[in-house]
Amino acid sequence: MKATLEALARVLGFGGMAAGTAHAVDLPPDHAEAMLHVYDGGGVRAAGPAVLIRKSLFNKVSLSATYYVDAVSNASIDVVTTASKYSETRQQLDLGIDYAVRDSLIHVSASSGKEPDYIAQTFGVDVSQEVFGGMTTVNLGFTEGHDAVGRKGEEGYFDHATHWQYRLGVTQILTPRWLASANFEALADEGFLGSPYRAARVFGAFVPEDVPRTRSGRAIKFRTLGDISDWFRGGSWGAGQRHSMHAEYRYFWDNWGIKAHTLEGGYSRYFGDKWLADSWLRFNRQSAALFYSDNAQVETLYITRNRQLGTFNSWSLGGRATYEYAKVPGRYDIKLSGSLEYVRFDYQDFTDFRTGKPYAFNGALLQLYLTANF
Template sequence: MQLKQLANISAALAAASCALLGQQAQAGTVLDDWQFNSAILLYNETDRVSAGEAILTARGDFGDDKFLNLGLVVDALTGASATGAVAQPYVQSFTRPSGRGSYDVAPGVIPLDDTFHDTRVQLDASWEQSLAPNWRVSGGGHLSKEYDYLSMGLNGSLARDFNQKNTTVSLGLGYSHDTISPEGGIAAPFAPMLLRPDFADDNSYQAAFDTTRDRADDTKDTLDVLFGLTQVINRDWLMQFNYSLSMADGYMTDPFKLVSVVNANGEVQQNLYENRPDQRTKHSLYWQNKLHVRGSYLDASYRYMWDDWELTSHTADVKWRLPMGDSWYVEPQFRYYQQSAAEFYQPFMLQAEPLPQYVSADYRIGKMNTYTVGAKFGTKLAQGNELSFRIALYQQTPENDGITAPGVLAEVELYEKVTAVMAQLSYSF
């Protein structure tokens, strides 16, 4: 995404604010009532996915404690994505999820679909204002569209200040409706991945492929509830507690993921499309502390999540902003994440065992731990503007959850580490 495009968006937001205010003011006058934040993010995994993202948010002050918030996100992803199938000591062939085209994977290499690519555009808008003394309310919505996924949602919150505004209690609600329309349709649960060479001609292959499709698309609905408590401890210490509940119902299977069925020697007999439950309830507790320490600012948080898929996670995140002279600062960051495996996660299935009701070999819901180490460098510019640059290293380590690999699977990598580098350039004005 080019900075010129961001500049055009900023001009469009300024023009929109003129219309909303009903004023015939110059653009510079309108911009005095707006705060803009822009960022460009680059993300690159070693030999896997790469992503680029442009973000622009705007906050307009309409007076009387009324604010309009607007957001635009454009991102593009490309590269190789893990299919869920296991590596083998020989060349493997795979059909792409759409049913069109195939690719080969070298011996000992975890199967990756190297044609993964997508572009997403997301729009957000919300309005917030005082409802009464010590009461604030907000409401908004979002729209996100990518090639095979559409998400629409509404959200709102209510907050009440107590104790001379040193204590705030809040309630937030959000609802989203998603439509999933993968190219080639949605595979039936445990449908086999077919290979074109196994059929006499294209017509017979296509006829067999069509029988593995269950429907063209499906939907998912998610309701989120958040209860929050923010407390000013003293002039140098702010603390926040949140409890959130998320209830999802609908299609939650990844239409592109496979599970390998292996014999007693660990050799793949076939690859089946995964199947996940169509309901999920998640709970999380979040605790954050922001402290002013001798001219520096410490931000430390912890999050615990659990759900009815028996997946639990712990997240600890620490940032420490340290001044460097009058206008520069550096902010080191360390983030650690650890999760257990979902109850239906299996890196492979044994041919001799019956099919389970649900199964997924997606390492993202398997046992793992990750860490992120990085630093942000920023400076204050004229008129309160800010420019910053962030660089970080991300390491993801999937782990064996006590599963014994039979035969040849003991000789190949089943839990490959993922390393990524992230860089972000931000400008606030």
């Protein structure tokens, strides 16, 4: 039963390049993956490749490495109204070690990302413990990150920031076809948490933004996923094929006054033995920070016009198709996949100077994958 649910979890997005901590005591399979992504939306264009390689040793240890490149061309609303268009390249290297011991899986990770004016380094530890005969899995995790902040065209870095994240999660097998999870995160940030390029507006005049140097937040997420193939038995559509669905809800709040709700639902189906199709729909709603203002009419200690700290609604619709190109049981499995996601943002209290109306934009994200288990 556990093997069936683990396979289902991978189908619904728990595996792959963006996967979190693995479940129970099973090491992730030997795996190689290449990805190309292209994003275009809101005046921002980003494209680049990523490569992941994972290899097991002695059936107890699994090593992984990911290299990621992002070439960004930025002419977003912030840039075109207060600065000039720019382009830059971001590179990131992630390294990970998974170690299986008895009923536990220990995951240690480190990453380093570099931009012309920003360096980010993180270190994390996650522990997954199987209890109650494998019906329940408890996850604990911690990540610490250190950022060096600079300005493009200037040598050195003028400030720093430190980030901490604590994670606690429980995954429960409900039935042979369904599982559910609950996850809690506590976040804390200290240091320079704004942007050296962003301007705020006070009495119609542009001034450098000023945000607090500390921030703490909390997030809780509930998720359920299961095999719904039985629902289609005896019908004329999809009978005899495998079907699954997932649903999740996430609530975030912090001491800056931000509250955010995210709701997502998805459906997956096999078409024959070679094709797998996934689809999902996501909604998000966020309230503004206490010191956010489109055009402040009073002077305050802190002030920002960062639209990401304002009030907005967003939604996205995505789909992915995966084709099993070649498979030799016990030796290797090669798959090709592609996904396309459409996103829409509507800001309630951020004005586009060019139109005098609340700002909104559309975006699209394309991702192409080549994966192989061996």
